[in-house]
Amino acid sequence: MKQLGTIYGINGPIVYVKGRTLFQMSEKVFVGKEKLIGEVITLDNERTTIQVYEETSGMKPGEPVYSTGSPVSVTLGPGILNNIFDGIERPLKTIAELSGEYIHRGADVKLLDTEKKWPVHVTVEVGQEVIGGTIIAEVPETKTILHKSMIPPDIEGRIVEIVEDGEYTITEPIVKVQKLDESIIEIKLAQEWPIRNPRPTKSRFESSIPLVTGQRVVDSLFPIAKGGTAAIPGGFGTGKTMMQHQIAKYSDADIIIYIGCGERGNEMTEVLEDFSELIDPKSGNSLMERTSLIANTSNMPVAAREASIYTGTTLAEYYRDMGYDVAIMADSTSRWAEALRELSGRLEEMPAEEGFPAYLASRIATFYERAGLMQNFNDTEGSVSIIGAVSPQGGDFSEPVTQNTKRFVRCFWGLDKALAHERHYPAVNWLDSYSEYIGDLAAWYRDNVSPDFVDNRRRIVEILHQESSLMDVVKLIGSDVLPDDQKLTIEIGRVIRLGFLQQNAFHSEDTSVPLKKQGKMMEIILYLRKRCKSLISHGMPMSLLQREDIFTKIIAIKYDVPNNKLEMFDQYKNDIDEFYTKIMEKNA
Template structure:
């Protein structure tokens, strides 16, 4: 039975109904004459409270609110990949056809195209017993992704009818089953799932393989595991969005879900235009063929912004259930937290630090905990990795969103303003960043890259840390008074910073670097360090050693050695040996 009520009070996006009308928590409702989409967020015996996902201007007390009987859900079917949605899965291209550049209130569009015909291959037969997660059909959704339509998690039974392979819409019946109680149920390519409830799994695995990104400072120094969580905090202009672009383009995830949560409209437009033109380096097709975008700009209603990251993670979990590895780029969780703060203020809840609600930490943890490397209900394995950008005001990492995010992520890539202003990108500050995955991933590196990979990585970080300590002394008394071994540390640290940590996103050989090349670069740098130390042990002066061109040659390896020319690294080892011999002969 359809439940109805009348608006008693309105406070921005919050609407109150008087009395207990039988509505349920988290139920989706239609508000007012324009049937604005809303969600029940609080129930008492006297009041029903609803948050509205659209602009409430013009809404009046007395207007009717109608229940739908179901929770806020996303439609899951072919057509998600390559599409651009708002925070509650309304396709922006279809919205634009009906209402132009801005979303009209109460606009009613299907989340996915219900008229398009898809080439469907049925994968079950009459008599098969199928259950939640069983793949019943395969559809080539894009040139890069085969969409595997599954039985909804709470459905099971014996197949009694099967459609033949052919062209179908997402709502056409393709399989009919009879459940254990003798009831018939028709299955289509479509299922719905509430956004606030994680999709079920069979098992969660520990993190034992990295998400390869091709970015040296990430893959080598601060890696993220497949199914892992990472935060990229940074002030304005430090390169958060660019870093996420690089990760979306080059990471070895099968599918990218990009959530633009509360970002500026012009920045989001740039993202949408860039993604529509970017070519996937792996397949040569458009990157959009394995990407879905959720655009929720800062001028859109705050309640929809709050819902957008749940919409994104639910879409990601759906593709994980098919056996894909999915990476989510959430840009930015600070804007999402600000939406929580505004809604909490409207609800007159007791504020915590800096006005954020007391449940900020639990909401952040619930979001990041939906990441993981899983065994799905159908026996396949898939993962959801979450990379969340954080935009602390003034670059202050002590504010609540950054601090609470640090509690729930295992990878922290702190962007530094001074590095960004010095044009050092990615502007990840190696002294304040960390990854807790390095010990878990050690065996993978040993087996797949090189047994000395982690040791080389630790030596590089140790040199960079030592440089930081020495710079404090240099600031006070200058570098001339340092002993030669410490001067060498500063020189090698410069080689590491310019030749390894810094990376050019626009250079064909440097924008993406395979793991094998990263290891060879580390070996060359450390070999140069070893040989220079041997020269110092023979009382060669550092003032002469540092003048040799070999230091600049090692810095330029990243440009001079292409990714398919790794044999050239032997030449660099020879050049370092020649540098060593040259000094012995000249000064011996």
């Protein structure tokens, strides 16, 4: 670490160094006497501009700025899971032990524990040729996840020395590699990677496998693929965070990276407490065993908020390279965009719409483009799925962050305040939402769930749209003037809304629903509609059909049919047939 300049000017988190310097673009630097962490963001002959990831109050011109010669990076290795970091991967538990409840400026802590010894099983042999991504050792990081230590992506050569299986720290050499230039390099359990550089992969696959979440409105109507991108926009109180919690707990992703980006402190506290108490339904262990949290609350420095998104994505890519399916929950990208806006204002850049910088769209695209289902260099397959919450002011989806996000995601789950007020959760508005993955996933649904799954999904969506149009008429002139077939559409629409789309997070059978049950539920609702249409075509009035309890019975399927007893759906089909026969005989 060498001093390469002195502070000339300070503007909040922005610090200027006058004159031509030897700093590099995106270099990590230490600023001031307290050695606050910063990053070089602009360079020219007249001055260097640095964004500081910590509070700059009390800093003065003339204080030193030190070079590190390397970009802002994270440490990758065992110890990431079951941990809580700030926006630049500093462990909050360690900082709390040193400085109490509030982060002390200039806290000098190791990003990962360098003293803990991990049980290591070496998986390579002396003389073996290795490339970037080759797995050299396996470490049981938690009870749930086996950590696979890899050769860094930019190294290629031959193994010349290995250690015996045993316990080692992340800083002790595990293998030695002779590179192509004959030099010898030591490979440890831990490695560094710049947060703004995507980790390389061998190839990218098409989105052909769904990320199954257990939420019916997502899995059946608006699915997301593994390696896909989704946005959850919604106003205050519409359930964005709760929806991300449900997906984090019940989705079939192997690992969860939760990024609390600029959210309120009390909300982040709730997330931290909830995640530590949740039991992983797949393993029976704590959910934190396969989760890493990045907490960056609204009162933390904005520059660290801006970096937190890239920190979380880099951690996700690292586990993807091991062959895991990783899901990122970013809550919320609007706060991240606001950090960009504040930094842009400090830099006196020309503002675009609503004061956001002109490069807002490209930054959003850069973030979401790091998702994907990939073939790694070690020939494993892994994915990074990104689900970003968007918090438009006043629930206005026409604001710049929501609109630019829609350009780069293929799945849009628009939350509706009116549905939330009606206690309809998830409050996903089926008229505003969409998924572009339906066609890509159709073959998987056909082979793994039901041959009619996609067609049934299409018919369900059509009924919901028809019901919405008819309800506009009902609000004006009432339902009495409608013909019976349209009254049936409204009634079936109600069954779909209450019995299929609405889900109870606190009910053991309804909180998460397997795809096969979702498919059976759609089949039984459509079968009820088919039989009722037949009755109406025979002249039976809708008022007669509504006197029976069959509609209420079908709505209650979500509670009454256990997720592991799908054979019970046959009885419901028989009940509908009996209802049909009863009506026909009574009015013969």
